[in-house]
Amino acid sequence: xxxxxxxxxxxxxxxxxxxxxxxxxxxxxxxxxxxxxxxxxxxxxxxxxxxxxxxxxxxxxxxxxxxxxxxxxxxxxxxxxxxxxxxxxxxxxxxxxxxxxxxxxxxxxxxxxxxxxxxxxxxxxxxxxxxxxxxxxxxxxxxxxxxxxxxxxxxxxxxxxxxxxxxxxxxxxxxxxxxxxxxxxxxxxxxxxxxxxxxxxxxxxxxxxxxxxxxxxxxxxxxxxxxxxxxxxxxxxxxxxxxxxxxx
Amino acid sequence: xxxxxxxxxxxxxxxxxxxxxxxxxxxxxxxxxxxxxxxxxxxxxxxxxxxxxxxxxxxxxxxxxxxxxxxxxxxxxxxxxxxxxxxxxxxxxxxxxxxxxxxxxxxxxxxxxxxxxxxxxxxxxxxxxxxxxxxxxxxxxxxxxxxxxxxxxxxxxxxxxxxxxxxxxxxxxxxxxxxxxxxxxxxxxxxxxxxxxxxxxxxxxxxxxxxxxxxxxxxxxxxxxxxxxxxxxxxxxxxxxxxxxxxxxx
Numbered sequence: 299x300x301x302x303x304x305x306x307x308x309x310x311x312x313x314x315x316x317x318x319x320x321x322x323x324x325x326x327x328x329x330x331x332x333x334x335x336x337x338x339x340x341x342x343x344x345x346x347x348x349x350x351x352x353x354x355x356x357x358x359x360x361x362x363x364x365x366x367x368x369x370x371x372x373x374x375x376x377x378x379x380x381x382x383x384x385x386x387x388x389x390x391x392x393x394x395x396x397x398x399x400x401x402x403x404x405x406x407x408x409x410x411x412x413x414x415x416x417x418x419x420x421x422x423x424x425x426x427x428x429x430x431x432x433x434x435x436x437x438x439x440x441x442x443x444x445x446x447x448x449x450x451x452x453x454x455x456x457x458x459x460x461x462x463x464x465x466x467x468x469x470x471x472x473x474x475x476x477x478x479x480x481x482x483x484x485x486x487x488x489x490x491x492x493x494x495x496x497x498x499x500x501x502x503x504x505x506x507x508x509x510x511x512x513x514x515x516x517x518x519x520x521x522x523x524x525x526x527x528x529x530x531x532x533x534x535x536x537x538x539x540x541x542x543x544x545x546x
Numbered sequence: 547x548x549x550x551x552x553x554x555x556x557x558x559x560x561x562x563x564x565x566x567x568x569x570x571x572x573x574x575x576x577x578x579x580x581x582x583x584x585x586x587x588x589x590x591x592x593x594x595x596x597x598x599x600x601x602x603x604x605x606x607x608x609x610x611x612x613x614x615x616x617x618x619x620x621x622x623x624x625x626x627x628x629x630x631x632x633x634x635x636x637x638x639x640x641x642x643x644x645x646x647x648x649x650x651x652x653x654x655x656x657x658x659x660x661x662x663x664x665x666x667x668x669x670x671x672x673x674x675x676x677x678x679x680x681x682x683x684x685x686x687x688x689x690x691x692x693x694x695x696x697x698x699x700x701x702x703x704x705x706x707x708x709x710x711x712x713x714x715x716x717x718x719x720x721x722x723x724x725x726x727x728x729x730x731x732x733x734x735x736x737x738x739x740x741x742x743x744x745x746x747x748x749x750x751x752x753x754x755x756x757x758x759x760x761x762x763x764x765x766x767x768x769x770x771x772x773x774x775x776x777x778x779x780x781x782x783x784x785x786x787x788x789x790x791x792x793x794x795x796x
Contacts, residue, residue, distance in 0.1 A: 372661075374661070374663075375657075375658075375660075375661025375662065375663075376661060376662050376663055463658070463662065465655050465658060465659075465668065465671075468651075468654060468655070468658070469646055469651050499572050500571065500572045502572075503572035503573075503575055503576050504571050504572050504575050505571075505575055507572075507575075509575040509576065509578070509579045511745075512644055512671060513667075513671065513741045513744065513745050514659075514665070514667055514668045514671050515665075515667040515668075515744065516658070516659075516662055516665050516667070516668050519662075519665065519667070520662065528744055528749055528754070529747065529749070529750055531745065532744075532745065532746055532747030532748075532749070532750065533747070535579075535745060535746055535747070536746065536747060538572070538576050539576070539580075542572075542573060542576050
């Protein structure tokens with residue numbers, strides 16, 4: 299597929315506008331038309347619109363290379379990263395909306411931080427160390443395969459696309475969501491974490507945990523980092539089974 | 547005892563922990579998941595076995611009667627019809643716990659599935675809910691009808707399934723609800739098994755694409771077999787395997 303689409307295509311953007319700071323905030327869709335350029339990403343397109351048409355347009359970008367996770371947005375209904383979505387892959391009409399579920403700051407800008415902080419706090423998603431850190435001791439070795447698996451889970455940039463695509467997260471406010479379950483699994487696998495499966499059981503084997511999942515698989519399919527989310531859930535489900543057996 | 551983290555949480559973060567998980571919640575959720583998935587698995591496997599047994603009509607009335615009589619004489623059919631009905635209702639109650647209750651939520655879920663260009667697995671889930679509801683109505687009717695046939699002398703000569711009454715019922719018009727039930731059941735079961743395999747990690751052994759192909763093959767095989775059986779029962783075509791029974795079965 300040619301990423302440099304033939305020049306001269308006129309793109310129509312329909313962008314969700316809402317400024318809560320305005321005197322009479324009125325959510326609406328606004329149209330912008332711009333000329334497509336070769337290798338144009340949504341990052342470039344939105345900056346062009348802001349620079350040449352409407353300086354009040356709000357959207358988030360930082361790294362432009364799918365690492366910071368701040369440019370998640372609904373692109374024609376599909377949660378995607380603005381920086382790595384090329385207009386050449388999209389039709390002439392492009393509808394941009396903010397990610398659902400998260401708190402809206404304005405226009406396309408959402409606050410994913412609050413959601414992720416609450417998720418991390420409620421599952422205490424950080425290392426609970428076995429002993430006090432001894433800077434003089436040699437590091438404990440970790441199995442290569444395990445380290446690779448942990449790294450795979452750690453590649454999550456918390457952009458929130460999976461949460462926006464999740465049917466369960468839309469309606470169940472306390473559902474940990476795909477990113478949350480991924481994070482829980484990551485700490486369960488980590489040998490440096492002192493909590494054992496039985497400590498985790500009440501966190502992940504609930505309706506807010508993996509059993510709240512409907513199995514729609516959309517999170518796995520749209521994840522911009524292509525994380526193996528389906529394998530994560532299968533791991534958690536099997537862990538629930540073995541932990542319950544051990545507890546009896 | 548659940549161990550707490552060593553550092554206390556800042557008050558802004560500990561909001562959710564005001565409602566700590568009630569002990570036993572996880573145990574119950576696991577039990578519900580296992581019961582709903584397990585009942586679905588048993589019902590799907592039963593359906594395929596059932597289709598093969600009803601397939602005895604392909605050898606003609608005598609083959610069908612022999613099959614029915616054997617299952618009843620060995621007291622296999624009588625408890626099965628009761629157990630399956632209980633499992634059937636149990637599965638409906640447990641599996642429906644994941645269906646959004648409000649219309650607005652259902653509409654949003656549908657929108658989500660379509661907007662994802664469209665997302666096939668999400669659409670399959672929605673159709674599984676729809677077919678499940680049809681199966682609950684038509685399947686209940688079918689199981690109650692057959693329970694009456696197996697356990698009471700209401701149809702035919704005494705208790706038990708007979709080819710003559712079965713054919714007469716289907717030809718009197720039951721072919722239509724049975725055709726709808728067949729499509730819905732086969733779709734619901736094969737998609738359900740596919741999702742079950744993915745949920746518990748079957749995708750790691752066989753790839754997801756392989757599982758999808760397997761699902762399609764099973765769906766079309768049993769749909770095809772079911773269609774031929776139904777056509778024979780409706781009297782539209784003669785039993786294609788009649789030549790297999792060349793002598794009297796005693």
